Amino acid sequence: MLYSEKVLDHFSNPRNVGEIEDADGVGEIGNAKCGDIMKMYLKIDDNIITDAKFKTFGCGAAVATSSMATELIKGKSIDDALKLTNQAVVEALDGLPAVKIHCSVLAEQAVRSALSDYYTRQGIDPVPIVGEIKEPEE
Ligand code: FES
Numbered sequence: 001m002l003y004s005e006k007v008l009d010h011f012s013n014p015r016n017v018g019e020i021e022d023a024d025g026v027g028e029i030g031n032a033k034c035g036d037i038m039k040m041y042l043k044i045d046d047n048i049i050t051d052a053k054f055k056t057f058g059c060g061a062a063v064a065t066s067s068m069a070t071e072l073i074k075g076k077s078i079d080d081a082l083k084l085t086n087q088a089v090v091e092a093l094d095g096l097p098a099v100k101i102h103c104s105v106l107a108e109q110a111v112r113s114a115l116s117d118y119y120t121r122q123g124i125d126p127v128p129i130v131g132e133i134k135e136p137e138e
Contacts, residue, residue, distance in 0.1 A: 004094035010064035015071050018053045027113025031136050036062050040110040049073050049081055061103035065089050069107040105136035
């Protein structure tokens, strides 16, 4: 089997799909090569991510990794969410085929992009905190 059961589960039954209308941070990231796009919405109260939703126009692994990423950051502090790596998302899904690792990078960067937007809205320069948002290059 190419995909783990967890990947298939999060692909066929993705968690936290949708938009948050009054989101505190919205991020979007795309991959020019495959054309997939991920949008991430965060609700943040007192430095805690109280809600996270996403919309992904992309492959099954992109859907599964964004689903898992939202699950991993919900209820966490911004600091913890900033530590979320694509590797942690892949591990939580019991692995991904090598050609699909870039899809998990999209999920990681979508979270960071939404956090960047959150700081920008507060009038805070996000770059020293969140770093540059980079599109996955593969
Ligand atoms: Fe592009 Fe998966 S193939 S995100």
